Amino acid sequence: PMARPDPIPPILRDGSDLLIRPLRDEQADYERMVKWRNRPHVRQWWDPDDPPLDLAGTIEEYRGDTQQGAPTTAWVIEVNDEAAGYAQFYRWDDYNSGAAEIGFTPGLDWWGIDIFIGELHLIGRGYGSRAVGMLCEYLCTERSASLVALTTDMNNARAIRAYEKAGFEKRAEVLDTDTRDVVRVKAWLMVRTCLGSWFTSPG
DSSP, X not given: OOOOOOOOOOOEEETTTEEEEEOOSSHHHHHHHHHHHTSHHHHTTSSTTSOOOOHHHHHHHHXXXXXXXXXXXXXEEEETTEEEEEEEEEEGGGGHXXXXXXXXXXXXXXXXXXXXXXXXGGTTSSHHHHHHHXXXXXXXXXXXXXXXXXXXXXXXXXXHXXXXXXXXXXXXXXXXEEEETTEEEEEEEXXXXXXXXXXOOOO
């Protein structure tokens, strides 16, 4: 039988102020991504060795992630109807080679998340950890995730606090595939389990 396609991502809401919606294949969303990705507080942690993005490069990088069934699903975080940041999720099974390069073997139904808040005035107000919690709940309940795993730079104290607030725990020290000054980034592998899941530390 043919595999059932992934569902079309819904709009996720938390109270009256926080909303997460799919990234749209529209110039306005791509222009926001250019603005956010080129801001120093994002570039410091997100692919720091990559050159600045332009509109054409952003469309090339993200358009595929707006399509149903893409390995990575791209999202925009909104706060009080203002576009605030970006998030993405994916099955680690679709990126086994990347996981192996980092230094771990994903278990069954493990998913990954990446996120940033692009608007400076919205940083440090808890929206990142709330958005991560919303996405984890969606993955656990609607995508049958057993565990959500991510990596974050050991020096990114703000992100580590946000992930811990959202229920993640540090499980192993790894080398991320991102580089800074051509040196691979030392990172924490952090995990949040769904009900009945388990974790085996990297070899």
